[in-house]
Amino acid sequence: MSILLEIKNVWKQYGDAVVLEQLSKCVSAGEFVTIVGASGCGKTTFLNMLLGTESYSKGKILLDGKPLPSEPSQDRGVVFQRYSAFPHLTVLRNTMLGAELSASPFLGIVFNRRKFSAIREKAEKMLESVGLSHALNSYPHELSGGMQQRLSIAQALMKQPRMLLLDEPFGALDPGTRSDMHKLILALWKETGITIFMVTHDIEEGFYLGTRLWVFDKVRFDPHNAEAYGAQITYDIDVDQSAKRRLKKELELELEKSEQAFGASE
Amino acid sequence: MKRLMNRRPNRASKIFLGLLPFIIILLVYASASSQRLAENADDKLLPSFSSMADAINRMAFQEDKRTGQYLFWTDTWSSLKRLLTAVFFAAVIALSLGILLGVIPYLHANFSPLITVISLIPPMAILPILFIVFGLGELSKVVLIGIGITPFITRDLLARVLEIPQEQLIKAQTLGANTWLVITRIVFPQVCPRLIDALRLSLGAAWLFLIASEAIAADGGLGYRIFLVRRYLAMDVIIPYVVWVTFLAFMTDYLLRKFSKFAFPWYYQASNKA
Numbered sequence A: 001m002s003i004l005l006e007i008k009n010v011w012k013q014y015g016d017a018v019v020l021e022q023l024s025k026c027v028s029a030g031e032f033v034t035i036v037g038a039s040g041c042g043k044t045t046f047l048n049m050l051l052g053t054e055s056y057s058k059g060k061i062l063l064d065g066k067p068l069p070s071e072p073s074q075d076r077g078v079v080f081q082r083y084s085a086f087p088h089l090t091v092l093r094n095t096m097l098g099a100e101l102s103a104s105p106f107l108g109i110v111f112n113r114r115k116f117s118a119i120r121e122k123a124e125k126m127l128e129s130v131g132l133s134h135a136l137n138s139y140p141h142e143l144s145g146g147m148q149q150r151l152s153i154a155q156a157l158m159k160q161p162r163m164l165l166l167d168e169p170f171g172a173l174d175p176g177t178r179s180d181m182h183k184l185i186l187a188l189w190k191e192t193g194i195t196i197f198m199v200t201h202d203i204e205e206g207f208y209l210g211t212r213l214w215v216f217d218k219v220r221f222d223p224h225n226a227e228a229y230g231a232q233i234t235y236d237i238d239v240d241q242s243a244k245r246r247l248k249k250e251l252e253l254e255l256e257k258s259e260q261a262f263g264a265s266e
Numbered sequence B: 001m002k003r004l005m006n007r008r009p010n011r012a013s014k015i016f017l018g019l020l021p022f023i024i025i026l027l028v029y030a031s032a033s034s035q036r037l038a039e040n041a042d043d044k045l046l047p048s049f050s051s052m053a054d055a056i057n058r059m060a061f062q063e064d065k066r067t068g069q070y071l072f073w074t075d076t077w078s079s080l081k082r083l084l085t086a087v088f089f090a091a092v093i094a095l096s097l098g099i100l101l102g103v104i105p106y107l108h109a110n111f112s113p114l115i116t117v118i119s120l121i122p123p124m125a126i127l128p129i130l131f132i133v134f135g136l137g138e139l140s141k142v143v144l145i146g147i148g149i150t151p152f153i154t155r156d157l158l159a160r161v162l163e164i165p166q167e168q169l170i171k172a173q174t175l176g177a178n179t180w181l182v183i184t185r186i187v188f189p190q191v192c193p194r195l196i197d198a199l200r201l202s203l204g205a206a207w208l209f210l211i212a213s214e215a216i217a218a219d220g221g222l223g224y225r226i227f228l229v230r231r232y233l234a235m236d237v238i239i240p241y242v243v244w245v246t247f248l249a250f251m252t253d254y255l256l257r258k259f260s261k262f263a264f265p266w267y268y269q270a271s272n273k274a
């Protein structure tokens, strides 16, 4: 597998406060990296550095061997915890937006009928794969939290980015919806082969979804100044094997559950 | 018995309760007017409904002998023309400034203090300057209304643009938008319904500046007429004109609201606005 992302001795400081230090990692294309760590340890900051909305104080980040652009771009899709969908566009138009923007640099609106319906078809297919075919003409405020995240993922995948960045995307969802979203994101990841970075505060989720789990934590402490040292990546766990075992167990549980459900309904 | 604060009128009684004050005012006026006219048939202060109808008939449906015009309609037209021209330009300028300043931090740093200061200038105080610079014609009236409402609308729209969550602007960039496309596809469409809100709020001020400038220097218009016939204590003209101005103000507000609800359904559903 080719190297997608190289992080070389990256540090992040806000003034004198060191948030992240000595980050050095390589990530291959197609990996699913989950990131866990205590609240406030710098996970969002790290993800924003990959996104390009946050600068870093020292070090280098290379994407495909070239310096990572320091502003958001089409190589990096993003799904936030909320506010990711555009409230004035229907589900379909939200999903079409990315393709429309690149097809029409003047206004970002495609007037050519044939081009428009090609984009529309592609968006409809994408929405089908995230399970939103029934809501094409709804506005985001009419969707549940889980459906909004599905939409946001569909929007991002339409651009076929080099990597997808997710910051606690399922943190605000109820447990049932969450497990549906887990299945969806795994299915999409396998289908597209995209590289994913996902921050989560749920270590279970991190183990279940990722091929690689990073733990952010402080290693060095200064008793007189809590901000003297930042968090590092203290564990880099290859969870491929255990995830597979887990998947199998989950599947067994699922089957059991659905058998019970069928039994109950009869 | 429920507490007073928890008792709610039904639809029919709501309409009745709403109309009641109007009916009472009309009745009180009618009786006061007839009393005064019974004492003195030439009384001008509270003209009867019939003499007001006569005045309207004369102004609206008979040619003016001197000018050959139907004064009521030419007055309405000149006033609306001034108002709508000014509101149109105010909307265009405020929309452009609000969006550009809200999206581009350099422009914000450059111009937002200036706009704050301009919005604090009392427009009536610079009316003489406008008359000197632009003359007594149409332009100075339109400019007065424009100066009166543009800074307010601009500041309001700027605040609305800054309220758009950063997440949306970042997401748009990851979907391939540059600064211009963020404006055309994300910011502009979301600010449109808010522009209409701001226009509705500023229409009262716009009418104020219109009437004031017409009162001071004009050769036609609703405000001009009201202040002209005041010399003859012609309450039978003034009162219907005031009612008409009120009605026009109500209609512009009503039409803007209807249009906005029709054109931006997502805005009203999402925010549960009336």
Ligand SMILES: Nc1ncnc2c1ncn2[C@@H]1O[C@H](COP(=O)(O)OP(=O)(O)O)[C@@H](O)[C@H]1O
Binding pocket: A014, A019, A037, A038, A039, A040, A041, A042, A043, A044, A045, A046
């Ligand atoms: N703009 C900022 N200025 C100063 N400190 C910041 C800023 N943004 C984040 N921080 C600090 O950086 C640390 C990491 O924040 P964050 O990345 O949001 O943590 P996490 O996502 O892991 O909960 C926190 O201690 C926070 O106070």
Ligand SMILES: [Mg+2]
Binding pocket: A043, A044, A045
């Ligand atoms: Mg965070």
